[in-house]
Amino acid sequence: xxxxxxxxxxxxxxxxxxxxxxxxxxxxxxxxxxxxxxxxxxxxxxxxxxxxxxxxxxxxxxxxxxxxxxxxxxxxxxxxxxxxxxxxxxxxxxxxxxxxxxxxxxxxxxxxxxxxxxx
Amino acid sequence: xxxxxxxxxxxxxxxxxxxxxxxxxxxxxxxxxxxxxxxxxxxxxxxxxxxxxxxxxxxxxxxxxxxxxxxxxxxxxxxxxxxxxxxxxxxxxxxxxxxxxxxxxxxxxxxxxxxxxxxxxxxxxxxxxxxxxxxxxxxxxxxxxxxxxxxxxxxxxxxxxxxxxxxxxx
Numbered sequence: 245x246x247x248x249x250x251x252x253x254x255x256x257x258x259x260x261x262x263x264x265x266x267x268x269x270x271x272x273x274x275x276x277x278x279x280x281x282x283x284x285x286x287x288x289x290x291x292x293x294x295x296x297x298x299x300x301x302x303x304x305x306x307x308x309x310x311x312x313x314x315x316x317x318x319x320x321x322x323x324x325x326x327x328x329x330x331x332x333x334x335x336x337x338x339x340x341x342x343x344x345x346x347x348x349x350x351x352x353x354x355x356x357x358x359x360x361x362x363x
Numbered sequence: 364x365x366x367x368x369x370x371x372x373x374x375x376x377x378x379x380x381x382x383x384x385x386x387x388x389x390x391x392x393x394x395x396x397x398x399x400x401x402x403x404x405x406x407x408x409x410x411x412x413x414x415x416x417x418x419x420x421x422x423x424x425x426x427x428x429x430x431x432x433x434x435x436x437x438x439x440x441x442x443x444x445x446x447x448x449x450x451x452x453x454x455x456x457x458x459x460x461x462x463x464x465x466x467x468x469x470x471x472x473x474x475x476x477x478x479x480x481x482x483x484x485x486x487x488x489x490x491x492x493x494x495x496x497x498x499x500x501x502x503x504x505x506x507x508x509x510x511x512x513x514x515x516x517x518x519x520x521x522x523x524x525x526x527x528x529x530x531x532x533x
Contacts, residue, residue, distance in 0.1 A: 332506035
């Protein structure tokens, strides 16, 4: 089994929500040590990619939550909300290897970065 | 002839003496006068030559003294000229050294100024960076308390609206 097959297997395992007993048996019996290692790495990555971390400065109200859910509508992702007061205001979204930040903190840091570059 | 007798002289004896004298005179002239004259002439010549030599020596001495004076004057003039030349050369060297030192000092001053300005710029940059670091720390502490809850809510809603429009997740 090559790397792309292992990646696809890991993706399917995560998309189903859990690894079925048949897949478990196949993985444990048929995969070599290195293949198993690669599969687990892909699985870990897929689990991470299936999660979206949403951080806000304060507690979002119902309307805001609906707006956020609307962004990820139809996507097989798990939304994880948390509060991060140091954002000052706005939102920070982390998914896959991306970080989208529309916050007061990011705005200030960007301004400071521009200032630093101009010095 | 009486007076000869009075003097106690005999006529013949006197004649004999005169003859003797003449004989002796001629003998002496023949034998001694010429060599003596020759010796005297030679001596005279030597004396004349000595006098001439002395005169020549005097003239030579005088000429030498004059030449010496001339040489001394020339040497003095040359020496004075050399001293003047040396003085001028020394003056030129001194002026060159002074000019070079002036240029060098000006260069050093300019370099020092440039270095000071560079240092000032660096310091200014460092101070700006430090002030930005401090500002960042202050802002980081202030940000959480900067907005009240309704304001945070407004900001959040705006941010979510923007994200909805952008369709960030694919």
